[in-house]
Amino acid sequence: MRSITDWRSRPTAENLLLLAVAVCLAIAAVRAVFVLVAVPTAVYADSQAIAAAQAAGSTVPTQTVLTRIGESAAWQSWWGGRVVPFRDGGDYIGVMWHSQPTRTVGAVIGVLIERDRAKGVKIDRVVVPMDEEALFGQPPGALFTRPDGTTFRSQWAHIDRYARSFTDVPVERRAYAPFLDSAKAAALAAKTHLTLRAHDFFMADPVPGSSGTWVLYSRQGASREYLLVPQELMTAGGAS
Amino acid sequence: MSGIPSELAGLAFFVVTGWVALWPARRTMGPVAYHLAALPTGLLAAAVASSVGALTNRPLDLVSAAGGAIVLAVVVQLLLRYLGTPAVGMKEVRPVSFALAAASGGVLASVFGVLRLTVTNNDSVMSYWPLGVELARKGVLTPGLIATRSVLIPSMNAIYYSFGSEWAYVVYPMLAATLLAWLAMTLLAGPLSSLKPHTAWTIVGVAVAALVLEPSFLFHSVFVHSHMISAIYLLMSLTCVWLAARPAHGGETAEVDRTYLVLAGVFATGLMLARPDGLAYLFVPSAAAMALIARPKVELKAVAAYFAPVYFMLVATYGVAYLELGMWLSGKLSGKRTLAVLLVVLASAAGPWVVAWLDKRLPFRITGERFQSIFVAATAALMVAALLIKHTNAREALANAWLNIFAGHGGYNYLWWGVLALLLLSLLTHDALRRDSWTRSPFLSIVLFYVIALVVHGISHAGRVGAGDSLNRVVFHTLPVIVWYLAAVAGRIFGDQEKALPAVQ
Numbered sequence: 096m097r098s099i100t101d102w103r104s105r106p107t108a109e110n111l112l113l114l115a116v117a118v119c120l121a122i123a124a125v126r127a128v129f130v131l132v133a134v135p136t137a138v139y140a141d142s143q144a145i146a147a148a149q150a151a152g153s154t155v156p157t158q159t160v161l162t163r164i165g166e167s168a169a170w171q172s173w174w175g176g177r178v179v180p181f182r183d184g185g186d187y188i189g190v191m192w193h194s195q196p197t198r199t200v201g202a203v204i205g206v207l208i209e210r211d212r213a214k215g216v217k218i219d220r221v222v223v224p225m226d227e228e229a230l231f232g233q234p235p236g237a238l239f240t241r242p243d244g245t246t247f248r249s250q251w252a253h254i255d256r257y258a259r260s261f262t263d264v265p266v267e268r269r270a271y272a273p274f275l276d277s278a279k280a281a282a283l284a285a286k287t288h289l290t291l292r293a294h295d296f297f298m299a300d301p302v303p304g305s306s307g308t309w310v311l312y313s314r315q316g317a318s319r320e321y322l323l324v325p326q327e328l329m330t331a332g333g334a335s
Numbered sequence: 336m337s338g339i340p341s342e343l344a345g346l347a348f349f350v351v352t353g354w355v356a357l358w359p360a361r362r363t364m365g366p367v368a369y370h371l372a373a374l375p376t377g378l379l380a381a382a383v384a385s386s387v388g389a390l391t392n393r394p395l396d397l398v399s400a401a402g403g404a405i406v407l408a409v410v411v412q413l414l415l416r417y418l419g420t421p422a423v424g425m426k427e428v429r430p431v432s433f434a435l436a437a438a439s440g441g442v443l444a445s446v447f448g449v450l451r452l453t454v455t456n457n458d459s460v461m462s463y464w465p466l467g468v469e470l471a472r473k474g475v476l477t478p479g480l481i482a483t484r485s486v487l488i489p490s491m492n493a494i495y496y497s498f499g500s501e502w503a504y505v506v507y508p509m510l511a512a513t514l515l516a517w518l519a520m521t522l523l524a525g526p527l528s529s530l531k532p533h534t535a536w537t538i539v540g541v542a543v544a545a546l547v548l549e550p551s552f553l554f555h556s557v558f559v560h561s562h563m564i565s566a567i568y569l570l571m572s573l574t575c576v577w578l579a580a581r582p583a584h585g586g587e588t589a590e591v592d593r594t595y596l597v598l599a600g601v602f603a604t605g606l607m608l609a610r611p612d613g614l615a616y617l618f619v620p621s622a623a624a625m626a627l628i629a630r631p632k633v634e635l636k637a638v639a640a641y642f643a644p645v646y647f648m649l650v651a652t653y654g655v656a657y658l659e660l661g662m663w664l665s666g667k668l669s670g671k672r673t674l675a676v677l678l679v680v681l682a683s684a685a686g687p688w689v690v691a692w693l694d695k696r697l698p699f700r701i702t703g704e705r706f707q708s709i710f711v712a713a714t715a716a717l718m719v720a721a722l723l724i725k726h727t728n729a730r731e732a733l734a735n736a737w738l739n740i741f742a743g744h745g746g747y748n749y750l751w752w753g754v755l756a757l758l759l760l761s762l763l764t765h766d767a768l769r770r771d772s773w774t775r776s777p778f779l780s781i782v783l784f785y786v787i788a789l790v791v792h793g794i795s796h797a798g799r800v801g802a803g804d805s806l807n808r809v810v811f812h813t814l815p816v817i818v819w820y821l822a823a824v825a826g827r828i829f830g831d832q833e834k835a836l837p838a839v840q
Contacts, residue, residue, distance in 0.1 A: 104835070105832065108764045109764050109828045111760055111763070112761060112764055112824065113828065115756055115760055116541070119753040119757070120544065120545055122749075123548040123549065124544075126748075174550050175551070175745070175746025175747060176746045176802050177551075178554075180453060180454050180554075180557045202464075202465060257461060260465030261465060261468055
């Protein structure tokens with residue numbers, strides 16, 4: 096008895112088409128299975144290596160599981176070099192920042208200002224650097240190397256313009272040196288009780304009775320950090 | 336963190352709007368299609384709400400959102416009642432199905448909400464979301480919004496923002512899940528409806544698996560951008576045209592189901608408003624609809640069924656934009672350019688009568704499904720002319736497209752080689768151009784989409800090499816349609832064999 100799976104009863108072109116569909120689907124399935132096996136293996140091996148390095152006293156950059164998945168070769172080949180989905184930070188604006196170029200800093204500031212104002216924090220004005228060279232201490236377009244060895248080029252961000260999409264608080268551009276070295280940043284963090292609000296972005300505790308003017312600082316440490324500090328607490332950098 | 340309650344509230348707002356708007360079509364659609372179509376239909380209220388806000392001089396807050404939802408629901412209801420085909424003896428939508436749809440949708444949305452997976456690029460962070468926040472705070476339409484993003488997604492974001500969301504992300508995987516279910520449902524109701532259940536379900540399973548296993552589909556399921564939204568509206572508008580036609584049921588003499596034509600027009604407006612270039616891609620479902628309604632004797636109600644929702648949304652969005660902004664300037668979609676395309680869209684409603692008039696005078700026939708072939712050929716000829724005139728830009732655009740889509744730089748691996756091979760093989764099996772079939776219009780729609788894409792990118796936007804390139808992302812919009820088409824081809828092949836079986840047993 097013949098059935099619909101009987102290829103002899105079909106024209107060659109139809110058999111070829113069905114065969115091609117089957118081959119395409121099989122390739123897709125095999126690749127997906129390979130990724131499902133290879134990626135967890137790679138991430139596990141990576142975790143073991145990090146644990147060993149930490150046990151040996153080495154400083155290891157913090158990475159989320161999703162970041163490590165994204166760095167595995169099997170995943171990259173399958174995913175086609177696209178951005179890896181993320182969820183770390185507990186705050187999408189922060190997560191965005193972690194994965195985006197510097198342009199997003201204005202949006203992050205705008206969101207954080209509005210959030211903290213809603214909690215009663217006095218923020219009347221934010222000062223951001225005017226000099227585009229100062230943000231990273233290098234001219235725009237300079238090549239930077241991340242702790243993981245990957246590189247990026249700095250790109251000037253219109254912080255004030257992008258912040259305006261999120262807040263009515265004036266974001267004022269002034270000429271000052273916003274770049275902090277590690278020692279200054281650590282001293283500042285200790286003095287101001289900086290709070291991690293979003294990945295790589297810190298805000299200091301507000302000063303009681305303060306003017307409400309906050310100043311943006313930046314430092315390139317293990318990861319790029321941004322600091323939003325009440326003017327009264329600022330000692331380093333020389334805000335005007 | 337963006338709260339899950341605000342994500343669910345936004346979804347519920349859009350779904351309820353869709354339920355109300357589609358109420359007159361529920362018996363024709365049946366419970367599954369009715370509930371699946373609710374979210375994409377309700378989402379269109381966002382675009383109307385931005386105009387309500389602009390006209391009443393208020394932000395796009397929950398009051399404007401409610402105004403937009405009411406206007407959309409009333410207009411769609413009126414169109415379905417007065418232009419749709421009355422449902423006779425169709426499937427009833429029972430109250431319990433609302434509870435089931437709400438529960439299953441709520442659970443799925445909560446899962447996506449807890450997973451908190453999202454993908455962004457600069458457009459997401461610097462444009463779609465801030466424009467939404469700005470709309471929610473000020474309610475002002477700006478040239479930047481109209482020209483670079485179109486109103487739908489920023490307005491949707493504004494409504495989410497008004498519900499307390501700080502980053503709308505659950506709607507994208509929800510739309511992806513809706514797309515998969517709609518693909519399966521329309522295949523079973525259409526080209527696979529005459530097959531034995533196990534054959535039909537096997538083909539549907541393979542079609543759904545093909546999309547789920549494709550990384551670009553998974554990527555766009557969480558990518559905060561216009562692509563999943565465009566893809567679902569393209570698929571839904573086209574499948575509604577095909578379900579309105581129900582091929583092999585009498586060709587040009589068969590009655591058209593106008594309810595599905597209204598739905599096709601409604602979903603085509605989503606495609607039109609999801610991106611600025613959506614105005615150009617609107618011609619893909621429009622050509623398929625014209626092939627259905629451009630008959631020797633044109634039925635006014637059928638023409639109105641498809642074009643009335645399109646006209647309504649054009650007036651409600653671009654009309655209001657002209658009122659508010661005048662002739663806006665932009666390097667992308669300026670007021671003048673928009674007006675030129677709008678005039679063609681507006682004039683195309685007269686097309687069926689022009690085609691019928693020409694059909695009587697020409698030595699060859701151009702009505703019915705012949706129209707779509709002729710339209711695709713004419714547009715392709717225009718494309719070649721346009722690319723030759725703008726040859727410097729066109730050469731760069733084509734080179735980038737080749738590198739991205741076929742040479743691996745766009746992140747698709749060998750996907751498009753496989754698609755190309757399958758499309759060519761479907762030409763050999765004669766399914767691509769088979770008369771009065773479920774496959775001819777899908778094939779021509781796919782070709783027309785690429786012709787338009789090459790015109791849009793060839794004359795104005797050469798793009799760049801890499802996965803982030805615009806054309807490289809836009810080609811994804813056709814992927815569900817291609818899968819639908821290939822499933823229909825498989826259905827035809829197995830259907831022929833099933834019919835032949837009793838004779839050889």
